Amino acid sequence: MDIFSSWWYAYRVTDESFEVKVRLIGAAETGWYNELMAGHHTLGAAASGRVLRYVAEAGGVPVVLGTFGSAAWRVPVRDEYLGWSEEQRGARLERVCSSQRLCVLPAAAKVPHAASRALAAMLRRLPGDQKEAFGVRLVAVESFTDPAAHAGTVYKACGFTAAGQTAGYGRSRGGPHYTRHGQPKTYWLRELVPGGAAALRAGFDTHALTGRRAPDFNQLKTGGDGGLLDYLGKVADHRKPKGIRHGLAAILAVVVVARLSGADSVYAAAQFAQTMPQEALRRCGIRYSTRLGRHVPPDFKTIKRAVRGTDAEAADRQLCAWLRGEAAAGRLNWRHIAIDGKTLRGAARPDGTRPHLLSAYDVTEGTVLGQEDVDGKTNEITCFVPLLGAILTHPRHQDSDGSSTGGEGEEEEGEEEEEEGGGEEGGGGGGGGGELIVMTADAMHTQTGHVKAMNALGIGWILTLKDNQPGMYAAASAHPWEHEPVLYATAETGHGRHEVRTIRVTSHVPELIRQRLPGADQLMLIERYRHDVRGSDAARACRQATADGEGDDLGLTACVGAACSQVYKNDARQIIRSGLTGGKGMPETVAGHPFVFATLTAPGFGPVHTSRTGPRGRMLPCRSRRDARQRRCPHGRDISCARRHHDDDPRLGRPMCPDCYDYSGHILFNALAPELWRRFTIYLPRYLARLTGITQKHLRREVRARFVKIAEYQARGVIHYHAVIRLDAPGDDWQPPPGHYSAALLSQAIRQAAAAVSYDTAMVARTDPDLRRILRFGTQIDTRAIRPAADLPGTGTALSAQAVANYIAKYATKTIDAVGLPTRPVHGPAAIAALHCGHHHKRLISVCWELGKHPALGELALNRWTHMLGYRGHFLTKSRRYSATFTQLRQARTTHRRTQRHPEGEKDPWGRDLSERTVLVLAEWRYAGTGHATAAEQQLALAAATRAREHDRIAREEARMN
Numbered sequence: 001m002d003i004f005s006s007w008w009y010a011y012r013v014t015d016e017s018f019e020v021k022v023r024l025i026g027a028a029e030t031g032w033y034n035e036l037m038a039g040h041h042t043l044g045a046a047a048s049g050r051v052l053r054y055v056a057e058a059g060g061v062p063v064v065l066g067t068f069g070s071a072a073w074r075v076p077v078r079d080e081y082l083g084w085s086e087e088q089r090g091a092r093l094e095r096v097c098s099s100q101r102l103c104v105l106p107a108a109a110k111v112p113h114a115a116s117r118a119l120a121a122m123l124r125r126l127p128g129d130q131k132e133a134f135g136v137r138l139v140a141v142e143s144f145t146d147p148a149a150h151a152g153t154v155y156k157a158c159g160f161t162a163a164g165q166t167a168g169y170g171r172s173r174g175g176p177h178y179t180r181h182g183q184p185k186t187y188w189l190r191e192l193v194p195g196g197a198a199a200l201r202a203g204f205d206t207h208a209l210t211g212r213r214a215p216d217f218n219q220l221k222t223g224g225d226g227g228l229l230d231y232l233g234k235v236a237d238h239r240k241p242k243g244i245r246h247g248l249a250a251i252l253a254v255v256v257v258a259r260l261s262g263a264d265s266v267y268a269a270a271q272f273a274q275t276m277p278q279e280a281l282r283r284c285g286i287r288y289s290t291r292l293g294r295h296v297p298p299d300f301k302t303i304k305r306a307v308r309g310t311d312a313e314a315a316d317r318q319l320c321a322w323l324r325g326e327a328a329a330g331r332l333n334w335r336h337i338a339i340d341g342k343t344l345r346g347a348a349r350p351d352g353t354r355p356h357l358l359s360a361y362d363v364t365e366g367t368v369l370g371q372e373d374v375d376g377k378t379n380e381i382t383c384f385v386p387l388l389g390a391i392l393t394h395p396r397h398q399d400s401d402g403s404s405t406g407g408e409g410e411e412e413e414g415e416e417e418e419e420e421g422g423g424e425e426g427g428g429g430g431g432g433g434g435e436l437i438v439m440t441a442d443a444m445h446t447q448t449g450h451v452k453a454m455n456a457l458g459i460g461w462i463l464t465l466k467d468n469q470p471g472m473y474a475a476a477s478a479h480p481w482e483h484e485p486v487l488y489a490t491a492e493t494g495h496g497r498h499e500v501r502t503i504r505v506t507s508h509v510p511e512l513i514r515q516r517l518p519g520a521d522q523l524m525l526i527e528r529y530r531h532d533v534r535g536s537d538a539a540r541a542c543r544q545a546t547a548d549g550e551g552d553d554l555g556l557t558a559c560v561g562a563a564c565s566q567v568y569k570n571d572a573r574q575i576i577r578s579g580l581t582g583g584k585g586m587p588e589t590v591a592g593h594p595f596v597f598a599t600l601t602a603p604g605f606g607p608v609h610t611s612r613t614g615p616r617g618r619m620l621p622c623r624s625r626r627d628a629r630q631r632r633c634p635h636g637r638d639i640s641c642a643r644r645h646h647d648d649d650p651r652l653g654r655p656m657c658p659d660c661y662d663y664s665g666h667i668l669f670n671a672l673a674p675e676l677w678r679r680f681t682i683y684l685p686r687y688l689a690r691l692t693g694i695t696q697k698h699l700r701r702e703v704r705a706r707f708v709k710i711a712e713y714q715a716r717g718v719i720h721y722h723a724v725i726r727l728d729a730p731g732d733d734w735q736p737p738p739g740h741y742s743a744a745l746l747s748q749a750i751r752q753a754a755a756a757v758s759y760d761t762a763m764v765a766r767t768d769p770d771l772r773r774i775l776r777f778g779t780q781i782d783t784r785a786i787r788p789a790a791d792l793p794g795t796g797t798a799l800s801a802q803a804v805a806n807y808i809a810k811y812a813t814k815t816i817d818a819v820g821l822p823t824r825p826v827h828g829p830a831a832i833a834a835l836h837c838g839h840h841h842k843r844l845i846s847v848c849w850e851l852g853k854h855p856a857l858g859e860l861a862l863n864r865w866t867h868m869l870g871y872r873g874h875f876l877t878k879s880r881r882y883s884a885t886f887t888q889l890r891q892a893r894t895t896h897r898r899t900q901r902h903p904e905g906e907k908d909p910w911g912r913d914l915s916e917r918t919v920l921v922l923a924e925w926r927y928a929g930t931g932h933a934t935a936a937e938q939q940l941a942l943a944a945a946t947r948a949r950e951h952d953r954i955a956r957e958e959a960r961m962n
Contacts, residue, residue, distance in 0.1 A: 020063065020114060022121040024129055025053035037065050041103040048100070049636070050134050052126070056118030063108040064118035067101035068126060070094070071142055074178075077187045078142065081163035084201040087278050087294075092200050094136050095209060097126065099143035102154070116157040123158060127192050135658070135839050139196030139208050144185040152186055160188040203279030204257070215260050219331050222283045228253050229285045231322040238309040246298045250285035251306045252315060254298065257284060262836055266307055270300035271650040271838075300648040336363040339387065339441045341380045358383045360391050384445050385453045443468055451517045463517070472517075475510035481525050482942065500529040500936075511824055519834065529934065570956075571889045572876055576708055576724060579883030580786065580804065584892075586883050590734050594727045594743040595786035597804050598750050600680070601778035602669055602718040606661030607639045609651045619644045623656070633657045653715030654840050663847040665773045666718055667870040668761055671860050672775055673719045674873035676757055677709065680777075683753040684725075691749055692740070703727050703737040705746075708878035717844050717869050720778070724786065724804060725750065732881060747783035754781045765856040821845075822867040832866075844869050 025033050033053055037045035047053075049070020056064040071093055072078075079089065099119075108114035127138045143160065145152045152162065165184040191197055199208035204217040222228040232249040239248065254276070258269035273281075274297055281295035282288070289296045298306075326332035341358040358380050360369040369391040372383040437459040441450070443466035454461045465473050481504055488503040504525040513520050574584055580595060582588035612620040622641035625631045631640045639656040655661035689699040709723035727746055729735040758776045765771035786804055821837050822845075832845050848870045852862030865872050898906055905913060932938040 020056050020058050020111060020117045020121065022054055022056045022118060022125060024125070025055055033065065036062065036105065037067070037101060037103050040105055041065075041101055043101065045101070049098075050094075050130070050136075051100075052129055052133065054122045054125070056114070056121065058107070058111045058114070061107055063105055063111050063114045065101065065103040065105065066099065066119065066122045068097050068122075068130075068141070069100045071096040071098045075142075075166065075187060077164040077166055078189065081187075081189065082197055082201050085279070088201060091277060092209070095139045095196075095200065097130060097138050097141045099141055102143075113157075115154045119154055119158045123190070123192065135843060137209065137211055138192050139199055140192055141190050143188045145188065146183065147186050148183070152188060155188045155190075158190065160190040163187045163189050203277060203283055205261075205277070205280075210261070215332055217257055217260075217280070217283075220326055221329070221331065222253065223285070226325055228256065228322050231318040231325075232256075232315070234318055235314050236311060238311075239306065246287060246302060246306075247285060248306055248310065250287070251298050251303055252310070253284040254281075254286070255303065255307060256319060264836070266304050267300060267650075268836075270298070270303050270648070273297040273303070274650055299646075300650075335437045337361065337369065337391070337437065337439050338363055339384065339439065339445065341374065341444075356380075358387055360387055380444055381447060381450075384441070384447075384450050388453055388457060438462065446472075446517070448516050448518075451519065455519050469516075472510075472513050475512045476523055476525075479506060479508065479510070479523065479525075481506075484525070486939070497530050502527050502529075508823070514824075515827070518830075571886055574889060575878065575883050575886070576804065579706075579708060579726065579878075580724065584884040585888065587734055589736065590726075590728075593736050594741055594746050596725050596743055596746045596750060597784045597786050598723045598725055598747075598754075599720065599780075599782040600677075600723070600754050601720040601780045601782075602673075602714065603776055603778045605663070605666045605669075605716075605718070607633075607656045608661075608716050609641055609643075609645055609649075609654050609656065611645045611647065611649070611652060619646075633660050635659045650838075653717065654838070655716075658840070658843065663843060664771065664851065665775075666716075666844065667848045667851055667862070668771070668773055669775050670717075670719050670868075670870035671862060671865070671872055672759055672761070672764075673711070673721075673871065676759055676775060676777065677721060677873075679757045679759065680753055681705075681707070683757055684749055687749040687752045687756070688741075688745070691745060691752075701730065703741050704730050704881075706879040706882045708876070708882050711871065711873060711875050713869075713871075717841055719871050719873075726882070728881075734881075743785040747785065750783050751781050764859060765854075768854065768856040771851075771854070771856060824867060825864055826866050841869075 030053065033055065034045040045067075047067045047069045051067065051069045054066040054068070055062050056066070073093070084092070102115070102119060104115045111117075123141065126141065130136055130138050143155060144166070145155065147165070152160070156162075165186055167180075168182050168184045169178045169180050171178045189197070193199075193208045195206065195208045199206040202218045206216055206218065220228070224230065229249050232252045233247075235248060235252065237244075237248040254273045255266075255269050257276075257280070258272035261272065263269045263272045276284075276297060278295050281297055286295045286297055288294070323332060338361045339358065340361070341356060343354050343356045356374050358372045358374055360371070362369050370387055372387045372390075374380055374383050439454055439459055439461040441461075441463055443464040446463040446465060446469055451461065451463070465476055467473050484504040484506050486502045487505055490501045492499050502525075504527075506523050507521060509520050509523050513523070578584035578586045579590065581591045607623060609622050612622070614620050622643050622645055623639065624642045625640040631638055633639045633656070635657055637657040637660075639660075641656065643651075645652050684705055685696055685699055688703070688705070689696045692699070694702075704727070705725055706728055707723050707725045709721050711719050711721055714720060725746060727737045727741050729737050754777045758774055761771060761773045761775060762769075821841055822835060826832055826835075826845065826849070829846070829849065832842065832849060835842055835845065837845075845866055848862050848866045851857050851870075852860070852864075852866065860870075860872070862870055907913065932941060
């Protein structure tokens with residue numbers, strides 16, 4: 001330190017006892033932090049891995065410095081103490097953090113117990129800061145001390161356990177081998193969450209690793225007599241014996257574990273299976289490959305084929321039998337708690353009023369868990385949360401206390417330098433005490449405060465919506481329930497009435513309900529139709545319920561309803577095809593114009609897992625690098641991959657090093673991709689004119705470029721464009737251009753224009769140089785000529801008009817192939833943290849939200865497009881004169897249907913032409929009815945509509961095949 005800094009530091013602290021406050025060191029403060037650390041710590045200021053630096057201050061003066069980084073890769077005393085395998089260490093080592101430096105400064109002598117108080121405060125902050133900075137949930141922290149210099153008093157005071165001494169070996173950063181230095185160190189370990197050490201060696205991921213409440217499969221019985229595999233083995237296997245690699249019971253066991261751990265689809269279950277530890281796969285009965293030396297989980301297609309043909313009723317029966325057996329054995333606590341209030345009969349208070357009790361009843365056990373005495377019916381709301389606190393134990397989401405109970409404020413700690421610990425990121429899993437709790441209550445308790453209290457306790461809930469919440473009730477009623485299938489129905493006849501009860505469920509929860517009831521992921525419509533068999537009027541009762549859950553929609557969709565999306569897709573196909581071959585108001589001569597199918601990709605933002613094919617269509621390794629110097633990124637991670645990724649591999653698009661990946665550039669490219677396309681449409685005529693040797697003014701008198709484009713998300717979540725570009729003569733009659741304008745010339749102009757287009761983000765982020773990027777399209781620009789013939793040769797780059805129309809139209813309603821992405825705008829970090837998507841996509845959403853709050857990017861309004869990963873454009877756009885419009889197709893379809901239904905012209909109820917202007921006035925109007933008379937008629941109508949849509953689809957496919 002320089003003289004001035006030393007003087008300021010030494011004379012700033014007085015004899016007073018200050019409160020110790022800990023804060024995180026930012027990037028701008030690392031200079032003076034490293035200077036203090038290097039001047040007072042024997043090992044210097046060096047740190048490795050995922051580094052977080054803290055300073056503890058008393059009265060604004062630094063007294064203790066703490067540096068935390070990645071855990072050491074190989075420590076035999078730790079591995080023996082934890083009892084984990086090498087496979088578990090590789091997958092879970094990132095959940096352990098290392099206290100690499102703890103430096104007690106001279107000013108700490110005037111602050112009692114400064115070291116232990118500061119370290120305890122740092123440990124309380126560490127899990128949250130690590131989660132925010134690196135997206136990793138920590139469960140333990142380790143450290144090393146030299147027994148010849150330190151007794152480890154501070155670590156003992158903060159709850160660390162001495163696991164033993166090392167063998168006296170170490171490795172310098174970047175060194176290839178461990179060398180003996182002859183100075184054994186004491187190894188210390190402390191759990192940051194209860195059960196953290198046991199979770200690191202557990203076969204299945206537990207609640208301590210995932211943070212989700214789910215059954216602990218380490219405690220449940222999966223194999224042997226009465227185990228999960230035993231029950232599921234009774235389900236008949238529908239597959240042919242030849243070629244089976246995975247037993248049906250093993251596949252279903254994996255699906256059960258995935259579903260109870262939060263997976264909400266077959267694709268999510270396949271992703272979960274790929275991240276399951278080897279011990280978990282073994283307990284689920286997954287086969288062991290002697291060639292690979294490990295248990296190989298089933299892939300997405302295998303699970304999909306197995307689940308699709310399985311008898312759902314038989315599988316459900318066996319699964320419920322297993323759950324009941326686990327509950328009876330005490331390994332699974334499955335609880336349904338109903339809360340309701342009733343006024344007691346036969347009892348009275350001294351003032352003559354009857355007591356009113358709000359009770360919590362355990363439906364599973366048949367016992368009353370607790371009661372609250374309320375003054376009247378209207379006061380039940382205020383008693384709900386206290387009753388919850390009385391009957392349930394709040395789960396500990398914080399770290400252990402770690403506060404100092406005393407101890408000397410002595411200097412502590414050096415620890416030996418270790419290399420950064422690597423390992424794959426652990427996948428989703430279960431665990432949480434083996435307990436499933438679902439709370440039900442009536443409409444009075446459908447309150448925001450009640451829902452937040454239940455969410456804080458980590459329990460599920462099902463609440464009723466009635467007109468006491470008019471806003472949410474109206475939002476739920478506005479959902480198009482007629483498009484949702486009936487999942488459950490009963491029909492009973494008795495007491496002169498015929499009653500039909502139906503239940504419909506949707507995951508499209510209105511935003512108003514999501515805001516007022518955080519965590520609501522499903523909406524249920526419960527209806528009862530009552531018909532008097534003696535001929536009186538029918539009655540209908542309706543009830544809507546909301547439920548929380550871990551399910552979410554699978555991606556970004558252009559339309560919600562299946563029938564509507566199919567119509568939209570067919571219209572898109574017709575618009576594209578009519579611009580290629582004529583029809584729908586377009587002349588057939590347009591088929592002879594030059595056409596090019598162009599694909600404009602996004603640039604690279606960092607190495608990701610990808611799928612590559614060779615010249616002969618052979619699949620190549622992802623990223624094989626033999627040079628050891630090229631296999632490591634600046635953060636020390638291996639960025640090589642010798643695997644061959646298929647299209648359904650969940651690792652496709654995932655960054656090999658999240659710290660190297662430019663997430664900000666990724667979001668900015670998505671947000672400004674429409675501007676890049678606009679500039680491309682300006683550059684294209686310029687390069688056409690340059691290639692033909694004429695001016696742009698002369699070019700506009702000879703030819704015009706017209707297009708239709710579709711936006712598609714790649715697996716990594718970035719936008720790229722597919723476009724059909726056609727050359728026409730000027731005017732509105734779609735005449736062909738001069739003969740020297742060919743598809744080859746157009747392809748060359750497209751490639752040159754796409755390579756020249758760029759956008760400097762300084763135009764929108766003028767005040768922040770860190771956000772400056774030069775955005776361009778990627779180098780993989782593909783252009784192919786389109787021919788009007790329907791037959792395609794086996795080789796070549798030309799495409800048929802029909803193939804292009806079908807290819808582009810499928811993206812009109814295509815989703816991102818990633819689980820858990822939201823379909824509506826998200827509102828705040830809490831909503832983002834609740835998403836159940838992959839870490840890469842969740843980080844994209846988080847970065848998009850943070851950039852949306854940046855004052856320099858206010859005009860992009862990224863917070864409105866966070867669910868679209870920053871993309872602000874339409875999925876399908878076209879030139880005005882490319883072909884017909886959606887409005888024209890809808891009008892033509894309406895006219896055609898009217899002509900079919902009314903061959904002689906549509907008449908009014910009195911048999912007159914609709915063009916008749918005479919007004920007939922009636923003296924009295926009488927209500928006749930609405931909709932279908934009975935539930936049976938309604939179900940028949942819905943079934944007929946479904947059969948009609950399926951018939952139309954089959955007819956279209958047969959027409960294309962013929």
